[in-house]
Amino acid sequence: MSDASASQPAKRVVVAAPRGYCAGVDRAVVTVQRALAVYGAPVYVRKQIVHNRHVVETLEQEGAVFVDELSEVPSGSLVIFSAHGVSPAVRAEAVERGLRTIDATCPLVTKVHHEARRFAKQGVPIVLIGHAGHEEVEGTTGEAPDDITLVQTPDDVDELDIDPGAPLAWLTQTTLSVDETRETVERLHERFPRLIDPPSDDICYATQNRQGAVKQIAGHSDLVIVVGSRNSSNSVRLVEVALENGARRAERVDNAGEIDPAWLEDVTTIGITSGASVPERLVDGVLERLAELGYPRADEERLVEESLSFALPPELRACRAGG
DSSP states (O other): OOHHHHHSOOOEEEEEESOSOOHHHHHHHHHHHHHHHHHOSOEEEESOSSSOHHHHHHHHHHTEEEESSGGGSOTTOEEEEOTTOOOHHHHHHHHHTTOEEEEOOOHHHHHHHHHHHHHHHTTOOEEEESOTTOHHHHHHHTTSTTTEEEEOSGGGGGGOOSOTTSOEEEEEOTTSOHHHHHHHHHHHHHHOTTEEOOSSOOSOHHHHHHHHHHHHHHTTOSEEEEEOOTTOHHHHHHHHHHHHTTOSEEEEESSGGGOOGGGGTTOOEEEEEEOTTOOHHHHHHHHHHHHHTTOOOOEEEESOOOOOOOOOOHHHHTOOTTO
């Protein structure tokens, strides 16, 4: 071994845990698979069942048909609502068109819908912290459109045209940055003394755990690679969290083929994580690609154990695949 080689620090790959599929995503994907097995193809799905193009493409190959609107679904067909939830107007449209429906909305998103309805029934205006245009935000807003005002950043709080002396409730999209959301809520409390908190945290356990896990590896990573699709809110947040917590660089990739070898110049330690809608096989592909590029087998750094699971929609609970 040359002196130059001996002086180089050893390369390392660290994989964050928890990562990848959360309970809500697993439930949604299995719902589509089980529906195909029980009812046969085609099974229609409104919007992407989860925000990962590889999952969507795989389900399409199995017979799922993804549509943007219910008007694209033939009358009498079976349609599944995605994990992000839908508004009451969408449910009403399905009834009007005679569609059979299965609701794959994540139960943690459903909880936020319940809270929105409860506050609206009490006559309390609601600030919803989230991203404009996100399907989850559209579904929650649809529960009480006249009572909900969207706030996207802490600075938006100063622009709210709401009586600061009146009661005001806040809710959030489930996949936000924990730190930025905390800042927004603090600003709300400062401006609205009678602000009402939700009964429990709306940012889901999986989002919080994955952000905590990437914080754990970011400080000693020259590069953090986040596996996840561009339209995955929680995956994009992981890139931001990594950079905010010490990573020299952070990049999002859909799969191993998107890794640019130029990113690895002078990189000793690489951290890996994945968004909540990413199957583990995509992480495995990234690790295989890094091995081809000269990096060793990965070590895992685990923040917490996750054991939560959700029951399938009632229409499928008594069924078995192929039965």
